[in-house]
Amino acid sequence: MTAISVLVADADDEARGATASALEDAGMAVSEASAVEAARSELDSDIDCLVTEYAFPDGTGLDLLSELRSESPDTPCVLFTDAEPSDIDTTAFEDLVVEYLRKDGSDDRTRLRTRVDEVTTLRTQVGYPLPDDEDARLDAIAEYDVENLAVEETLDRLTELAARHFGTDRAFIGLVHEHDEEFVSCHGGTLAPLARENTMCTHAILEPEIMVVEDTQEDTRFEHNDALDRLDIRSYVGAPMRTEDGRAIGSFCLTHDEPRTYSEADREYLRLLADEAMEQLRLRRRLDDTEEHESR
């Protein structure tokens, strides 16, 4: 497993150094920044957690987190600070949600280590519901190296059949990764990967059967989702795609720019398509394994 990478932002050189050493001692990969501006340039590199002071000469830790979250909404943050809760102005940052730990000179850095470990491994700051079997589910996805399975044309045929049958704007197959959804096949325009908190499949993979959203504007989970507006998504149906062990790695979905309903027969039809897509992935993977085995 790769080390947890942490960006430590603190204007006080001594405090920052001590924090960085404490986290490095716990096996974490640490980068440092002494100001909001300097930290900004570090945000491009993949960090797993932000540990930041509140007050900087050029802004606040919440300014920094706000920028980080707009690019990478799942990244957790621990506000490790001298500031009292009442000194922290959350007015413009009500939605961020952070861990707060006061620097009190006791065993605070030991507690910080535990906290960083928790927020990263338990994913406690993500903005969507997590399946109970999330870790096993992610392991299952890793076993399907879809890009190298030469299965694209097959999946494209299936999504085209789906779109034609249902007459929807789009039919696609999405894999729900740890932080985003990847669209491995899409009929009706290409879709760039989407942050997991904004995708409907994030919710569909939690369903035992099929998730139907007849009108996104009538569903609390999606009515204020700008990403869906941008993609002209007003209705959705998705069938989870499960491995033999029952792990939902993604879903086979249809979206449309108007509200619409799906009959029992429609749902059964989509279920067949999803099962067929999953079967194709399974067969390709087996083929791939065999070829690899034979070439040894």
Next chain:
Amino acid sequence: MSQNTRGHYEFADLPINPVRPGTSLLVAGPALGGTRELALRMLAAGETRNEGALFIAADESGEELLADYTAQGGTFDRGRMAAIECGGPQIESDDQNIRSVRSPSDLTGIGIEYSSLYEGLHGEGIERVRTGVFTVSTLLMYADEIQPVYRFLHTLTGRVRSADGFGVCVVDPTTQDDRTLSSISQTFDGRVDLRTSGDGDAELRVQGVRDQPDGWQRL
């Protein structure tokens, strides 16, 4: 074989078996159907073992919530209990045990106060802490988007889990659609539903946590 339940959180005379430390439950029932009272009793049951308690009052003032708590047989012990109210500075009191944030929509602010108070109790040597959120429905109503509410609930249940605490969050199913409710439930270890039977009796049912009575139990 019965589980060893020593160290589990207990619920006095309520028909809920002890739950293991780290458990968070969503308590779902109509606002006027005794749901809030049930959750308060689940918190008050910790007093026999001198447990700590943290209250998040999103839909009324801290003082009002604590009065409700007292009405359910609880005693607000300042040495090991504190509350966060979300009505803004106009109702801010000098009471150090009642912290204020501006609004129920300020999930960042509530989270910061909660972390701070939790650390404070641990610093006092109080290892066992029960948390109550009144109510998730209010948080959902005030939030512009639902994602921050998941973020907040994950943070809260995550803290309860890692600190071996116990959490109870109240939701009114009549103000949310079933899909949203089921999606919110996913953040919790289990769910307690409350209803009134045909005979007018209050009944509860616990789901999702181990070793609980089957089906509806008379309260």
